Amino acid sequence: MDQEMYSFNLKDAIKSFKLFPKIFRLLWSIKKLSLIFIVISYIIRGLLPAMSIISTQILLNAIQTSVNKKFSYVLHPLIIYLSIIFLGYIISQLNTYLQSIFRIDLNYKINVMILEKAKNLSLKDFENSEVYDKLRRAQNEAAEKPYTVLSIMLELISQIIGFISTLAILIYWKPWTILLLVVIPITSTIYMTKIGYLQYKIEYERSQERRKAWYLSYLMTNDIAFKEIKIYKLGDYFIKGYKKLNKKFIKQDKKIIKKRTFVSFGFQILDQITGGFILYLIVQSAYMGEILLGDTLAYIRSLSNIKGNMEGLLTSISSIYQNNLYLKQLFDFLEMPVKLEKSIGTSIEEIKTIEFIDVSFKYPNRQEYALKNISFKIRKGETISLVGENGSGKSTLVKLLSGLYDDYEGEILINGVSMNQINKESFREKMGIIFQDFTKYELTCRENIGLGNINLMDNDVKLQAAINKAYANETVDALPKGIDTQLGVWFSGGVQLSGGQWQKIALSRAFLRDADCYILDEPSASLDPVSEYEIFQRVSELTKGKISIFISHRLYNLRKISSRILVLKDGQLTEQGTHEELMDLNGHYGYLYRLQNNIEFVPNSDI
Numbered sequence: 001m002d003q004e005m006y007s008f009n010l011k012d013a014i015k016s017f018k019l020f021p022k023i024f025r026l027l028w029s030i031k032k033l034s035l036i037f038i039v040i041s042y043i044i045r046g047l048l049p050a051m052s053i054i055s056t057q058i059l060l061n062a063i064q065t066s067v068n069k070k071f072s073y074v075l076h077p078l079i080i081y082l083s084i085i086f087l088g089y090i091i092s093q094l095n096t097y098l099q100s101i102f103r104i105d106l107n108y109k110i111n112v113m114i115l116e117k118a119k120n121l122s123l124k125d126f127e128n129s130e131v132y133d134k135l136r137r138a139q140n141e142a143a144e145k146p147y148t149v150l151s152i153m154l155e156l157i158s159q160i161i162g163f164i165s166t167l168a169i170l171i172y173w174k175p176w177t178i179l180l181l182v183v184i185p186i187t188s189t190i191y192m193t194k195i196g197y198l199q200y201k202i203e204y205e206r207s208q209e210r211r212k213a214w215y216l217s218y219l220m221t222n223d224i225a226f227k228e229i230k231i232y233k234l235g236d237y238f239i240k241g242y243k244k245l246n247k248k249f250i251k252q253d254k255k256i257i258k259k260r261t262f263v264s265f266g267f268q269i270l271d272q273i274t275g276g277f278i279l280y281l282i283v284q285s286a287y288m289g290e291i292l293l294g295d296t297l298a299y300i301r302s303l304s305n306i307k308g309n310m311e312g313l314l315t316s317i318s319s320i321y322q323n324n325l326y327l328k329q330l331f332d333f334l335e336m337p338v339k340l341e342k343s344i345g346t347s348i349e350e351i352k353t354i355e356f357i358d359v360s361f362k363y364p365n366r367q368e369y370a371l372k373n374i375s376f377k378i379r380k381g382e383t384i385s386l387v388g389e390n391g392s393g394k395s396t397l398v399k400l401l402s403g404l405y406d407d408y409e410g411e412i413l414i415n416g417v418s419m420n421q422i423n424k425e426s427f428r429e430k431m432g433i434i435f436q437d438f439t440k441y442e443l444t445c446r447e448n449i450g451l452g453n454i455n456l457m458d459n460d461v462k463l464q465a466a467i468n469k470a471y472a473n474e475t476v477d478a479l480p481k482g483i484d485t486q487l488g489v490w491f492s493g494g495v496q497l498s499g500g501q502w503q504k505i506a507l508s509r510a511f512l513r514d515a516d517c518y519i520l521d522e523p524s525a526s527l528d529p530v531s532e533y534e535i536f537q538r539v540s541e542l543t544k545g546k547i548s549i550f551i552s553h554r555l556y557n558l559r560k561i562s563s564r565i566l567v568l569k570d571g572q573l574t575e576q577g578t579h580e581e582l583m584d585l586n587g588h589y590g591y592l593y594r595l596q597n598n599i600e601f602v603p604n605s606d607i
């Protein structure tokens, strides 16, 4: 047996049933009345087999002993027999209907709960692959599970009732036969549960690889990497990676199926032999005249019912355990602690100052600091430029400044109040940011802009003003349905924009809000130098009296508009001042500026 099999123990299995109250609370919150009806219908379903056996037994025995009796002697048992069949039919139909409806509501509610939870996660959570795995597991594997557990749980209730009630019929005849009937299924269940645990463990351990396989297939089936896949001929490479991962999964799955089939086959054979032996005893008793025809049939049916019930009951217990393991993923995710930002802190009415005091920060998965001992103060009315080579920490600084990470060292003060003590939601409402990797929403142009302030989504005047501010008029006017044109290529009627056009739409989105601080992180990636300069100039004009922060590698464009330039090098703030001051300093900025503008370089030992 595999090493992993030993790590399963019955205690864990029993412990997993502790999830019941949580599951029940969740289900109760969906639809109380439906849940009550479903439970009742399962209880009746559990009683029906025994009721049917007893009514058949009474009917047959009545027929066999009806000589010289009135017809009503057999008619009454017949009516009872037919009523039970009819009741069974109605209950089964009602049960199917209620469960289908319940399932729809439950799935919907759980998916919304997952989205609500994802909404409250921090950027750090999203950059943490463990949290990401939890989210994916919750979404992919666990969303269906509460329903599965519900139906198995109810099936279990019904089976227990069915089992006990039919068992009573056989106990009445030969009590010791019961022992024979239960030993084998119980042993088989323990084994099957172990296999279930093994399967879960494999699934759990391969969730990173599963995500990788999903990612490779995503790259192959979406437009994001299409061009590079064609140009660099990456198709076969990605398919090879996809196949390699999946071959491993298939091998593991087949091994489990083999094991499951083998164990189940062995126990089935033993079970059939026991069943055959008890059947032999029933037939022998009937032959000897010890029992009537109705009793014989009742015992035979009880025997087959008990066997079926026992098997079903134990399979249910084992699959509840297995499903609970997956459900734990869902609860783990839903109960993951998150800091709800909006409920805490001082509200920010206007951003007047932003100050970093000796701020250092490193990403959770990194050893080295991305920012080290950064100190500066920005006042309202200033236009600040952040410059530095790739990886020097500019975008990280912007993320810290927007309150997206909170585990930095030092202090970040907004209007003199610590970032950790302000109401971040009110603060962010006052920020208009275009990140380097801004989002191109596969939605309409109106939504792409309106998402900057959803209250203004239908306010055409304000939308147009934002479009004008961002110089996006030409782009929007050229769209076939104007502002209501679908953008991107994912949905029908979509129009794809150029990188620079997308950027202007994103800028309009930032302008739609009446912010106190605008941040443009490297628009140069998509804008030509002239457009970038125009936009910087435009933004600094429009934000007079407010704060604007630009990040660009084109130092020439920042020269005139910046009231101050902050120079980052290897995560440290090495220089700050106006363009002229920094040129006079002849440090790193001077070096970069001259390099970009073909000005002869005067060496400086500090560079």
Ligand SMILES: Nc1ncnc2c1ncn2[C@@H]1O[C@H](COP(=O)(O)OP(=O)(O)OP(=O)(O)O)[C@@H](O)[C@H]1O
Pocket: 127, 363, 364, 365, 366, 370, 388, 389, 390, 391, 392, 393, 394, 395, 396, 397, 436
């Ligand atoms: N999410 C992240 N997790 C871990 N490390 C990160 C993350 N984002 C950035 N880094 C690291 O932090 C450092 C600073 O990155 P940052 O993106 O702030 O640089 P930048 O100055 O904006 O660079 P560029 O000019 O290329 O945009 C780099 O070493 C980078 O590898």
